[in-house]
Amino acid sequence: MTQWIYVYRQWLLRELQLRFRSSAVGAGWLVLQPLVHILLFTLVFYKFFQIRWPVGDGSAGEYGLQVFIGLSLYTFVADVINRSPGSIWSYPYLVTKVRFPLALLPAVVVGASGVQLVLSLCIASLFAIWRGLHIQALALPVALFPLCLYALALAWLLGAVGVYLRDIGHLAPSISSLLLFLTPIFYPASMVPKAMQWMVALNPLAWTAEAARGLLMQGRMLDWREWSMHMLAAAALLIFSRWFFARVQPGFADVL
Template sequence: MDLKNNIFLLKELVKRDISGRYKDSMMGGVWAFVAPLIMLAVYTFVFSMVFQARWGDGGTSKTAFALNLFIGIILHGVLAESMSRAPSLMQQHASYVKKIIFPLWLLPMVPVISGTFHALISLIVLLLAVLLFQGLWPWQTLFLPFVFLPIVFFALGLAWLIAGIGVYFRDITQIMPMFITIMMFMAPIFYPASAIPEQYRSWLLLNPLTYAVEMGRGALFLGQLPSLSAYLIYLTAAVLSAAAGLWFFSKVRKGFADVL
């Protein structure tokens, strides 16, 4: 299949995936906006009213912790969506595996794009909340799309890798929820990276979420841009991860039909 047909097929798969999520609900796609709004309200209530949590020196704002937390949750959601759905993708589309001409490598891309779509809607909710509670965003907020870019590449690499492994090792379906939770707590989502003792802080960088979360917070809340060289290294690592995942998937794909 040529590139044009692959793009059309991917677009249709993503469209079906997103619309299928809200197929039987009365509010339909409105839930894509309402759900993150409700979650942000819950975070704000729990962490600012119940736990009286504060973020660094942002003690003057009761919502500062919830807003800082939410951007980390959004970025984590892209990886979580991809990693949780990837293990069983080939089993769910076993009929496609039998079709030699079907580009199976497109299937792991669907949850990544779907997760990114919902993350961007959540980001709009976050931006509106920041505007409401903290005023106009700094101009560095324009950098936020570049924050998502490496995460999308990491998500693609992990989705291809896990989808390929999932065909041969079904137990990975049970492992993923635990691994996703570990990734969340081993990234500075519920806490700033500065809260970790300096001698252990570098270990956080092994988590692909860490740098993205720090960049996102820096741009949106502190008006800071990351070092260009550091960002390019991070982006390069993400692209290489995606390439490695695709390479692995293409290698193991040949045995899918025999296993399924």
């Protein structure tokens, strides 16, 4: 286990270095990119479309912070969706010539995306402290845990399938873009018609975004019943995806 942790840490550092190796700002983009996005989306949706959040003071800062929390979670999931399909086939020498725990490669994608998520939520927490942070915010890591399990399960599934179906890598950006507008990121969940509220309830990203906003911005307690349901679903999907990965892994070398 210690050896696996060491290997994972080394590959995670390598992944982060590769992402920003040719950039002048380097890892600073982990912070600058979400800030630039939030300024753009606040301008478009708050100023142009006149969207207001049903809670808070209705200011641009209030809207921007609400969107920033949701956008940070979306960026985490979208990054996993976009990068996971190539996480295995991008390293054919590890599959064919070296004994390597291949399941770590999709997990590294999740870890690297998680680093940006943590930094973004730290920024959101600083703004929330300035506005008056609630003690319920301490439950934020617990609220995020099911989404992390969902992301790891998705990474294993996409990484395994991506070896056999390279088209998954081309389809992934379209799926993540669709997810952006089907999830209440730029608009509150209350704007979704009642007949379609089930889409929000079943969407792990939507539920997590609403829970995180409630904890950081409103001091609303976590709904433990809904959290337990997502936790059970995420654990079941994780077990299935790990079994599926192990089931198809022997064929990776033949394809690559």
